[in-house]
């Protein structure tokens with residue numbers, strides 16, 4: 001499903017964010033990305049989503065080579081990928097419903113079918129009764145759940161989450177992780193970056209540990225290498 005083969009990523013200015021990464025994530029697998037700040041976790045997720053391209057090496061996502069994928073093919077690839085990134089902010093000039101509707105509008109879906117899908121996504125994250133609420137009136141945990149609803153409304157087969165429990169307390173973090181667990185149970189492939197030791201202990205899965213852009217080890221059933 002996702003395969004990295006000797007991947008390097010150098011940003012303009014010469015900074016090498018990823019060095020010689022090789023690993024695979026199987027279809028339906030849930031995998032954590034761990035490592036200190038600046039270790040390269042976000043960069044790795046951006047390569048999978050074709051937000052960035054590798055400087056060298058191969059990144060295969062659903063059979064597509066991200067290094068050589070044509071720009072015109074990227075929207076099609078992204079329809080299969082749900083992104084929960086810290087810089088993907090909610091829009092505060094519209095309702096929760098309309099925030100989740102946006103990706104479907106961009107894809108040109110029929111309005112009635114879209115409305116059904118939006119409500120199904122809001123239901124999955126427990127926000128169906130808040131559809132008319134402006135996100136500004138939601139708690140941090142609810143806003144994060146709304147971001148998840150927006151990421152899954154396209155029914156992606158891969159979910160990429162960058163520090164999804166970053167600023168949340170334990171109760172909200174567990175809620176978010178239980179939502180991810182339910183996606184994992186229905187076969188979605190998940191790649192989740194986290195610093196949160198509690199989450200790694202409570203929701204064990206394979207972890208890829210990055211240190212200064214290099215992969216340290218892949219450990220089954222534990223968060224840290």
Ligand SMILES: Nc1ncnc2c1ncn2[C@@H]1O[C@H](COP(=O)(O)OP(=O)(O)OP(=O)(O)O)[C@@H](O)[C@H]1O
Nearest residue numbers: 011012015017035036037038039040041042043044
């Ligand atoms: N667009 C960019 N241009 C130049 N350098 C960048 C860019 N994005 C990231 N970097 C650098 O690449 C390295 C890896 O950054 P990245 O954001 O991938 O790390 P991270 O592990 O996600 O960190 P954090 O946990 O703080 O989000 C850092 O040194 C960062 O400064």
